[in-house]
Amino acid sequence: MTGMSISELEEMARKCRIEICKMTHRAQAGHPGGSLSEIDILCALYGHRLRARSDDPDWDDRDRFILSKGHASPGMYAVLAEMGFISHADLESYRVKGGVCQGHVDMKWCPGVDFSAGSLGMGLSYGMGCSIAANIDGSKRNAYVMVGDGEIQEGSIWEAAMAAAHHELGNLKLFIDCNGIQNDDFCEAQMRMFDIPAKWNAFGWAVKVIDGHNMSEIVSAIDWMDTVTDKPAVVIGMTVKGKGVSFMENNPAFHGAAPSDEQLAIALSELGVNA
Amino acid sequence: MAATRDGYGEALLALADNPKVVVLEADLGKSTKSLHFRKAHPERTVSCGIGEQNMLLVGAGLASSGYIPFASTFAIFTERAFEQMRNGIARPNLPVHLCGSHGGTHTGTDGSSAQSIEDLAIYRTLPNVVVMHPCDDVSTKELTMQLPGLGKPSYMRTARNKTPVLYEGKESQIKIGKGITLIEGNDVAIIACGVLVHEAMEAAKALQSEGISATVVDMHTIKPLDTELLDSLSQKCGAIVTAEDHSIIGGLGGAVAEHIVTKHPVPMEKIGVHDRFGESAGSEEMLEMMGLKSHHISDAVKKVIARKA
Incomplete structure (x- = not known):
């Protein structure tokens, strides 16, 4: 899928934000904060670049997208609904028995999901396997992975970072959703990560840092990733946890907490929904 | 006398005719005997360095793309990637085949750090995972040869040291799941x-x-x-x-x-x-x-x- 304009992508992201709030409110559980921080990048990737077919989600030669921070599933489900992989009615199955929208994204349950995530630090290795498979196949397809900034505290991320650079995987593309907050607190309090771009650079990756909520910058960064073919590339998106809903923004309480009825009404109003 | 790990290495080489078979190593291919495959087919062998957690999930990614990955290391070191096996392989039922060599106290002089005595127990608890521990190199080879047709993940323990050969010429008796x-x-x-x-x-x-x-x-x-x-x-x-x-x-x-x-x-x-x-x-x-x-x-x-x- 390509061809959506910047304003169309921005409008898609606004609609997805509404669904994220509704889904977590309906379930009275889930992870709104990290879904709202990642959503602009996800919309740009799906709306601007990702080669995938909503009417044939298992198409062998599709690009892969692996949401490694699999708890931020409301964001991915909202995008999958916008892109037609699932219906908007399916979003009501989030965290409901038998629903395609399992608590954490699951490839066995939901069309368009390429990896069953939910345990942090796994998606980059899996994406590396997808990249190697594409190379052996002689395919031009890419594997895109998104991790959170807290997630890179997992040691296995760095096993994968080293291995992907060693194997010169130019078809492996990583986004880091740098929202600065993890489950218990701000990342700065839990585990300081110091100079994140320097770390990826030192591991042999091509690195770009952007504003992860500026749609033009995101689209340009995705295009830049295509130009990197001899090594893996990472786009580090500086984001705000809970972006777009005032009381959730930069608030650790909304990592894994649902809005109340009253809070939902405020959120929807801020997101331009007329009462 | 022959070591079961040699049977594993021979099987990988024999399976190479299947273009979907790929081999993953974590710096112990010389020991687990995947090195024969690596030498013959470097283009289908992935070195993961000393990084078992990454290796198993690279296997999961390959399996999800239609490949049949065979990953091996010492039995004891597979255990540090147990959760990757659980969440990234068993749960989505991806046919990644893990071989843990040097299992058991029979491994000998390396001492307790290398003698896995719990691998069969932990992998047996995982839904979808087939668990095997053959006794000679012929049955190890035969069981490994059957894995591409399995369509689900597996764990096989092999041994470091040589044991008597029981099944020469009796390969047809050997079937996964049949004592x-x-x-x-x-x-x-x-x-x-x-x-x-x-x-x-x-x-x-x-x-x-x-x-x-x-x-x-x-x-x-x-x-x-x-x-x-x-x-x-x-x-x-x-x-x-x-x-x-x-x-x-x-x-x-x-x-x-x-x-x-x-x-x-x-x-x-x-x-x-x-x-x-x-x-x-x-x-x-x-x-x-x-x-x-x-x-x-x-x-x-x-x-x-x-x-x-």
């Missing part, structure tokens, strides 16, 4: 896997001279367990001894006990490592120290027969 009756007898059934199959056969021969007739089964597949065979043996023999170079907690003995109590409960004794770690010693010395030799099995047989009503 093999090596000796027929009526008084007791000895159910063994891996290195201890050979000890069990020696025990059965010694017991014969004392007038005790023992069945010996090579239960190379611990999961799915051949319950049909177990049911017929518990009815026919009325007593069971299990034997494995593994903890008595949760391995072959645990699996057999869990089953027979639900169907035809009979007296049972377990030969295995008694909830302790090993140490540095030769292979035979370790088997003696851990109570895993044929004479230990014979003693257990007499004990279990005495318990028959």
